[in-house]
Amino acid sequence: MIARIGDRIVVEGTHLGDNRRIGVITAVAHADGRPPYEVRWLDDGRTSLIFPGPEARIEQAAGGANGQP
Template sequence: MLAQIGDRIVLEGTHLNDARRTGLIVAVAHADGSPPYEVRWLDTGRTTFIFPGPEARIEHREPAGEASEPSP
């Protein structure tokens, strides 16, 4: 799993009734984008370091100027 600053990380619940959590990656520890990541959680605003597990996925941000055009 590789990420960059500005990507979102989504953690799916692993138990019944666990909520999905989404955070913004604000720092990466390694130049190649490997964990751990410093994440600001959107639900609390709190910042933590995490080593993501199998329940995590990265949503890469679109590079500036490459946003998709609306369909006519």
């Protein structure tokens, strides 16, 4: 998984009743974009460090590598 500052991370719930969480990546630990990521969660504004698992995906910010949102 590769991300850049400004990308969104979407984490799907893994258990019944879990909500999807969406956050904006505010810091990347490695220059090549590998995790962990510092994320500001859109639902509560809190910031946390995340090592994303298979339930997570990255959505590139507008103007990303392929010019796609």
